[in-house]
Amino acid sequence: MKKLLAVVLAICMLGTVLAGCGEKGSDLTEDVTPSSSAQVSSSGDQANATGAKGDVTIWYYWETEGHQKALDHIIEEFNNSQSDIKVGAKYVPFADFKKQLSIGAAADELPDLVILDNPDHASYAAMGIFADITGKFDVSTYYPGPVNSCTLNGKLYGVPFGSNDLVLFYNEDMLKAAGQTVPTTWDELLTVAKACTTDTVSGFAHCSLQNEEGTFNFLPWVWSTGATAYEINSEGGIKALTQVKKMVDEGAMTLEAINWTQGDTMNQFASGNLAMMINGTWQIPTMREMNLPFGWNVASIPQDKYQASGLGGENYAVIAGGNENAAVKFLEFATSRDTCLYMMNAMGYISSDSTIAEGQFDGDPIYQVFVDEMQYANARGPLPEWPQISDAISLAFNEVMTGGDPAEAAAKAQATIDSIIKK
Amino acid sequence: MKKVKRFFRHDNAGLLFVLPAVIYMLVFVGYPILSNIFLSFQNVTVNNLVRGEKKFIGLGNYKVLFKDAVFIKSLTNTVFFTVSCLVIQFIIGFALALFFNKKFTFSKPVRGILMIPWMMPMTVTALIFKFMFQSKVGILNYILMNLGLISENIDWLTKPHTAMFAVIATNIWIGIPFNMILISTGLTSIPEELYESAAIDGAGSFKKFTKITLPLMRSTIESILVLGFIYTFKVYDLVYVMTSGGPVNSTHLLSTYSYKLSFDNFEYSLGSSVANVLLVILLLVGILYLKITMKGEEKNEQ
Numbered sequence: 001m002k003k004l005l006a007v008v009l010a011i012c013m014l015g016t017v018l019a020g021c022g023e024k025g026s027d028l029t030e031d032v033t034p035s036s037s038a039q040v041s042s043s044g045d046q047a048n049a050t051g052a053k054g055d056v057t058i059w060y061y062w063e064t065e066g067h068q069k070a071l072d073h074i075i076e077e078f079n080n081s082q083s084d085i086k087v088g089a090k091y092v093p094f095a096d097f098k099k100q101l102s103i104g105a106a107a108d109e110l111p112d113l114v115i116l117d118n119p120d121h122a123s124y125a126a127m128g129i130f131a132d133i134t135g136k137f138d139v140s141t142y143y144p145g146p147v148n149s150c151t152l153n154g155k156l157y158g159v160p161f162g163s164n165d166l167v168l169f170y171n172e173d174m175l176k177a178a179g180q181t182v183p184t185t186w187d188e189l190l191t192v193a194k195a196c197t198t199d200t201v202s203g204f205a206h207c208s209l210q211n212e213e214g215t216f217n218f219l220p221w222v223w224s225t226g227a228t229a230y231e232i233n234s235e236g237g238i239k240a241l242t243q244v245k246k247m248v249d250e251g252a253m254t255l256e257a258i259n260w261t262q263g264d265t266m267n268q269f270a271s272g273n274l275a276m277m278i279n280g281t282w283q284i285p286t287m288r289e290m291n292l293p294f295g296w297n298v299a300s301i302p303q304d305k306y307q308a309s310g311l312g313g314e315n316y317a318v319i320a321g322g323n324e325n326a327a328v329k330f331l332e333f334a335t336s337r338d339t340c341l342y343m344m345n346a347m348g349y350i351s352s353d354s355t356i357a358e359g360q361f362d363g364d365p366i367y368q369v370f371v372d373e374m375q376y377a378n379a380r381g382p383l384p385e386w387p388q389i390s391d392a393i394s395l396a397f398n399e400v401m402t403g404g405d406p407a408e409a410a411a412k413a414q415a416t417i418d419s420i421i422k423k
Numbered sequence: 424m425k426k427v428k429r430f431f432r433h434d435n436a437g438l439l440f441v442l443p444a445v446i447y448m449l450v451f452v453g454y455p456i457l458s459n460i461f462l463s464f465q466n467v468t469v470n471n472l473v474r475g476e477k478k479f480i481g482l483g484n485y486k487v488l489f490k491d492a493v494f495i496k497s498l499t500n501t502v503f504f505t506v507s508c509l510v511i512q513f514i515i516g517f518a519l520a521l522f523f524n525k526k527f528t529f530s531k532p533v534r535g536i537l538m539i540p541w542m543m544p545m546t547v548t549a550l551i552f553k554f555m556f557q558s559k560v561g562i563l564n565y566i567l568m569n570l571g572l573i574s575e576n577i578d579w580l581t582k583p584h585t586a587m588f589a590v591i592a593t594n595i596w597i598g599i600p601f602n603m604i605l606i607s608t609g610l611t612s613i614p615e616e617l618y619e620s621a622a623i624d625g626a627g628s629f630k631k632f633t634k635i636t637l638p639l640m641r642s643t644i645e646s647i648l649v650l651g652f653i654y655t656f657k658v659y660d661l662v663y664v665m666t667s668g669g670p671v672n673s674t675h676l677l678s679t680y681s682y683k684l685s686f687d688n689f690e691y692s693l694g695s696s697v698a699n700v701l702l703v704i705l706l707l708v709g710i711l712y713l714k715i716t717m718k719g720e721e722k723n724e725q
């Protein structure tokens with residue numbers, strides 16, 4: 001009897017290997033609670049020309065409390081402004097976001113609207129889960145980079161939500177104590193970082209995870225040499241890899257960063273374990289709230305030949321076959337001047353709409369650095385196979401950081417990239 | 424009607440009782456496995472998951488996999504991970520079980536406390552160990568340094584050749600209680616009289632262990648090893664949280680690599696092929712286990 005039980009147990013354990021993959025996907029679409037509990041009570045309902053009505057569910061991945069509250073706030077405002085459409089939002093952790101969208105696509109259980117990382121946009125557009133909203137939405141005043149990330153084969157599959165870019169953050173006190181000034185070139189970065197390094201403080205770091213986040217932070221090295229993200233095995237690509245390796249080998253950049261997310265990196269900086277880091281616009285509101293016990297400031301990323309930064313940000317995408325009309329209605333509201341400005345300021349993003357972005361941060365020197373850096377910010381993709389390219393790039397810099405040869409790593413990454421692009 | 428009656432004549436009525444379970448297994452275990460096998464013979468990627476033609480490409484995905492250095496690495500990693508965890512967990516678990524089998528004050532409460540690693544959620548354990556293994560601020564390097572065992576910090580989780588050991592050490596810590604408790608249960612089923620009479624015959628404690636304990640524990644040991652193998656072979660969350668397969672793919676297991684292919688790179692068919700390789704290996708172990716237990720049962724019946 002005991003043995004029979006053990007046999008059954010063994011079989012069940014086998015079963016869970018595969019069944020485990022599917023379990024979580026199904027419960028997502030259920031019990032989406034509208035984030036505003038306020039009942040629709042407004043009397044002045046606007047006549048709805050398109051006949052858009054019903055529920056709209058949004059998936060998003062912002063983990064910062066301030067970001068979630070800002071989204072809840074505009075949803076509540078929208079729900080109160082009319083009675084036909086009821087919007088609700090569902091948080092899906094970033095690490096699970098791509099998985100849930102894939103599972104949802106395969107199982108036909110998707111929300112009506114998603115707010116997603118822009119380098120992934122092309123993949124899902126190619127998959128066919130996003131509605132073509134060409135002509136339904138005016139993006140003529142938007143910056144071209146973010147709009148490109150929503151475009152595939154000349155069709156518009158989304159609307160840019162907001163943009164961010166990367167700059168160099170530095171601890172003013174530590175630099176001063178080490179008698180250093182803000183670095184502007186790669187050589188200076190190396191010198192300053194080494195000078196600031198102590199037993200407990202690392203001179204420099206940026207998120208170097210072997211994933212999209214890491215690639216995002218690494219690519220400015222490549223772009224600064226004049227090479228593109230698709231030319232790793234070029235003079236510039238190898239130079240970038242060599243420089244990163246040098247930074248790590250000489251102790252100027254901490255190897256720990258290969259296990260740090262951008263949030264972890266910021267926390268290390270905030271705890272005083274890091275003198276300089278590369279990080280993004282969205283960290284500013286959080287860092288200001290922390291009231292850090294030391295002085296800090298931002299500057300453009302130290303450069304080789306050209307000034308370069310990475311363009312990040314999220315896009316809205318309407319799911320094909322969902323409640324498309326109602327979702328577009330909400331988008332019109334969310335991208336209207338006042339709502340957009342509220343969201344951007346609450347989240348520390350730069351509006352992708354140039355008419356709104358101009359003057360968005362008047363008199364704020366820190367944000368102004370980010371806005372100035374925008375014109376040097378390069379986008380990733382848009383390419384449906386971008387995740388595989390990104391994987392090859394992140395593998396390459398992880399290899400050199402942990403002791404690999406730059407030329408070898410570059411050649412390997414290039415072989416992967418070429419095989420994907422030629423397909 | 425006759426047929427129905429004949430059907431119920433013997434033990435066949437029992438079949439009806441297992442029917443709900445069979446249906447459950449077919450729907451929730453059988454169907455996913457089958458659909459996964461189908462998926463692995465197709466060419467499903469980001470471009471044709473939802474729309475477009477899904478072509479059957481035979482063994483194409485498996486051919487790609489067995490030429491893929493990362494796959495081979497994750498396969499050998501998985502085997503290395505499983506075998507080293509299993510052996511060390513088992514030895515330490517056995518030793519602890521023997522120790523706590525002695526009747527001394529606190530033996531039972533302490534044994535209970537030792538179960539904590541097993542009860543903790545895997546993710547929590549992984550996060551704690553990730554923190555302890557950090558180079559600059561990790562407690563492990565701090566202790567080793569103060570004991571004078573190392574002269575400079577070891578990059579546990581950030582260098583390819585040490586990361587695997589860190590992950591294995593963590594999994595061993597989790598697995599020891601599982602082994603200990605099952606072996607303890609087995610030990611209590613051995614009658615005390617056997618040891619007493621052996622003592623009268625002049626057997627020492629080593630003889631007692633090899634001639635009485637081990638032979639009588641055989642079926643328990645077999646079960647523990649096979650269950651432990653299955654449990655360890657499919658570990659996912661621990662590695663995902665501690666290293667996500669890095670640095671430089673050095674800690675990828677079949678499970679994490681399958682996830683990465685499917686959900687990070689959108690190579691759904693390749694990802695499912697990796698999962699199938701995992702399944703086949705586990706099935707073989709499962710069949711082996713069935714054979715062992717069947718043999719044991721036949722012996723018991725004789």
